[in-house]
C-alpha cells in the first residue's frame with residue numbers, strides 16, 4: 001500500500017511532462033500523447049483488481065500465462081478505435097501518429113490495451129455495445145508488473161486548450177478514486193446464486209454440426225469452428241473480481257483477462273496466445289484438438305497419448321499449423337515450426353499445441369501480424385472466408401469479443417495478443433458464456449457437444465457461489 005501512495009511526490013515532474021505536451025499540442029494544433037512512468041514497490045495486481053471491484057469502473061486486467069507480465073489499467077484517457085475492414089490498420093496508423101509527437105518520460109513506454117471484435121461484418125448485439133470493432137485504450141493509470149518489478153504509468157492526451165494543471169488534476173482524481181476504493185474496507189457482498197441457464201437445446205446445436213458436416217462435404221471448406229452461447233442468470237450481480245480470482249486459482253496455466261466497460265465485463269482464462277512480440281522476436285501458438293483431463297495420472301497420460309494418436313485431432317491441428325505458417329510468411333522470417341505437436345494441459349482439458357517462432361520482418365507492426373493471423377482456423381476455420389460466412393449464417397449469436405484478439409501494445413512496438421477463449425460477458429445478474437469446437441469431416445456431433453460442456457465448466461465453476 002505504501003508503494004501506491006507516492007504519486008503526489010512526483011507532481012512537479014508530472015506537470016512538466018504535461019506542460020511540454022501542451023506546448024507541442026499548441027504548435028501542432030492537435031492533442032499530444034504524454035506519458036510519465038515511475039518504478040513502485042511490487043503490487044499484486046490481481047488483488048488490486050478484486051479490491052476495486054465496483055460497478056461502472058472502467059478497468060482492465062491482463063496477465064500472461066507464463067506468469068510474466070501483468071497489467072492493471074484504471075480510467076480511460078483516450079481510445080483508438082476503428083471499424084470495418086480497416087480497423088487494425090486505422091488503430092495502427094493513429095497510434096504511430098500519436099507516437100511521432102509524444103512526450104515520454106520514465107522507465108516504461110506508453111501502452112495501449114484492448115481488443116477487437118471477432119467479426120466486423122456482424123452488427124454488434126446490444127450485449128456487446130461499448131466493446132467496438134476495434135478498441136485500444138490509453139488508460140489514465142496503468143500498473144505494469146514484470147516478475148518482481150512494478151511501474152505506475154500515467155497517460156494523457158493533452159490538447160492545445162488544456163492546461164498542464166487540468167491534466168494533472170485528472171490523473172490525480174483517478175488516482176484518488178482508485179486509492180479510496182483500494183484502501184476502504186472491501187464491500188463483502190454475498191455470492192451470487194446460480195438461478196438458470198438458457199441455451200440452444202442440445203439437439204438443435206447438434207443439428208448445426210450436421211449442417212456444418214454437410215457443408216464440409218459439399219464445398220471446398222475444410223474446417224469450421226462452431227460455438228455455443230449459454231446465458232446464465234444469477235440471484236444478484238456477478239462480481240468480476242470474485243470471478244477473476246476464481247479463474248486464477250482454478251487455472252493458473254491460462255492467460256487471465258478482464259475488460260470492464262460501463263456495466264459489462266468481458267472476462268476469461270484463455271489457453272491461447274495469438275502472438276507475442278518482444279524486440280523483433282515473434283511467438284505464436286497453434287492450438288486445436290481437445291481431450292478431457294482425468295484425475296488419475298495414468299488415465300490422464302493415456303488420454304494425452306490418445307489425443308496425439310487421434311487422426312481426426314491431428315488433422316484438425318495440422319490445418320491450424322499450416323495456415324498460421326502461411327499467414328505469417330509475409331510478416332515474419334526464420335519461422336521455426338516443430339514437426340509434431342505436444343500436449344498443453346489445463347485444469348479441465350488438454351490440447352494439441354505447436355509453438356511457432358520467428359523474426360518480425362522490418363517495417364512490420366504487431367497489429368499487422370494480429371490482422372494476418374485473425375481468425376486462425378482454431379476459432380474460424382479453413383478456408384477463412386468460407387468458414388466466416390458459415391459461422392455468420394449458422395451459429396446464431398453474436399460472438400462479440402469471444403474468440404477475438406485481446407491484448408496490449410507499447411510505443412516500442414512490443415506487445416502480446418491472446419485469443420478471447422474460455423470467457424464470459426458479465427452484465428449485472430447475467431453472464432453469457434462461450435465455447436466452441438473445430439468441426440472437420442469426421443467430427444461427431446455428440447462428442448463436440450460434450451467438448452463444449454467441458455470447455456464451459458471452468459467458467460461455470462468460477463461463477464458458482
Ligand SMILES: C=C(O[C@H]1C=CC=C(C(=O)O)[C@@H]1O)C(=O)O
Nearest residue numbers: 287288289290378435436437438
Ligand atoms: C473455440 C475454442 O477452442 C479452440 C481452441 C482450442 C481447441 C479447440 C478444439 O479442439 O476444437 C478450438 O479450436 C473454445 O474454447 O471456445
